[in-house]
Amino acid sequence: MPELPEVETVVRDLRPLVIGKRISAVRRTSTKALRRPWSDAWVARMVDRSVAGIARRGKWIVLDLGGPRLVIHLGMTGQLVVMPTESPLADHTHLVIDLAPGTDQLRFRDARRFGSVTLFDSAADAEAFFTEGDLGPEPFDYDPTVWRQRLSKTRRNLKATLLDQTLISGVGNIYADESLFEAKLHPETIAADLTPAQADRLLKAIVAVLTRAVDKRGSTIRNYVGGSGLAGGYQDEFRVYGREGQPCPRCETSIVAGRLAGRASHYCPACQKNSRSVRQSGSRKVSRQDHQTD
DNA sequence: ACAGGATCCTGGGGGC
């Protein structure tokens, strides 16, 4: 479920609720396996530590325990919320962390269990995990030159490219579609065929869309809630995602939905022209030079 | 190198 804006919202919500709190107990509240295996040996390493900070890296949440780092991925249906101890434990709650002083608990829930919770011994170990996973740069501080270079090296389409966390971290299905609309680029456009100007436009569009979404506390379609249990508001601002058959907010043309990179993809066929396929309709294949315009 | 499909799971919605 959660992409960068949702994860960022969780982190911002949790920050005042967990920082400075001491972990007085840790309990696994289900025996079901998560995406990455949990180890009970981690409990002893967490108890009595205080939460020094909480941060986001791509779609990952990093809880700083003053040495060890608890690294959490929400997968599709994950929730990480602070709740009072007396509130009933919701279904599919996998981990409960007691916070002191007070009676609050940090709870991790995940119905589909595509998420994970992993303890690393140090900041360096957590960072090595991201490095080994080849996690791509953050959209907000992506060097445009590097971005253009990375795009120029792949013949994949833009939709698949934006979903690739090693190329850019944090973008998922919703914000890929919304960013491509913002940039007026067709999701099937080959990344390497973008002109430098188009590549710049795309990065700016991603940043603009993500910024607006963060401002609205992300998007809630089904399960997502922030760290305090509050839903998001950006789902009301979608311009293409989930709007198949509805009018394009720019030109009124019906939004089209197709399947790309294995995911539902929404776009405006009028605003988001695929220069490649348009040009291909006359000749057979198009040389790279043909794309220098636009 | 890359596309496409299957897979890991559960729940919700639509059609019948």
Add this chain to the structure above:
DNA sequence: TGCCCCCAGGATCCTG
């Protein structure tokens, strides 16, 4: 009410 099928904010592995 129930059943069946399809779909879902992700990521990874396998095949062609």
